[in-house]
Structures are given as structure tokens and as C-alpha cells.
Amino acid sequence: MKKIVLVDDKESIGKIVGLYLSKEYEYTYFDNPLKVIHWLQEGNMPDLIISDIRMPDMKGDELLHYLKSNIIFKQIPVVMLSSEDSTSERIRLLEEGAEDYIVKPFNPLELKIRIKKIIN
């Protein structure tokens, strides 16, 4: 089973996405990017990370930058979740190494299909 991590400060998003993904994937939810980094540093290696952008302690783009600057973690595909459909933000994040960019509110089924295209 492939491993997917979602980080979003809204627990409801974590639960909804979990309903759609946890049958086919090993799904782990975090409410804070710092916890994701800690989890990775412990030796965990997911097949994909889905990250919200606007979060209090660390922004999703900072997490993306951290991952893409790391020799080991940079291979993990990252899908960004944005609360605004901003072309400049999308371009910046795709350029920074994000695999995909999805605007909230999103259809979880669409997220699932996009994920499948990236990791299967």
C-alpha cells in the first residue's frame, strides 16, 4: 500500500480526504507541517504529500521549499491545496517543484484521480 500524507490545519479536511483515500492508501494526517518534518526525520518516507498553503506555524510553501531543498525528501511528489485560485501563486509553486495545485473547495474524487496519476 502506498503512503500518502496530508497536512492541513483544518482537521475536517483531513477527515474528508481520509474517507476517500484510506481504503487504497496508507493515509496519515497532520495538522501542522512541523509535525510532518519531524515524522520524515524519524525515517518515514511517504509516496506523496498533500499540503495546504495557509497554515499558522509554517506555510505550505515553506514546507515545499524545505522538501525540495533536501537531497532525500526532494523526490517526494507534493500536491498543494490553495484557498485561492491565483495564477501567480500556482506558477510560483509549480516552479518551486510542486507536482500539482488544487484550489479549495475541491472535489475529493478529483484529488484522488490526480493522486493516482502521479503515483500509480
Ligand SMILES: [Mg+2]
Ligand atoms: Mg489552512
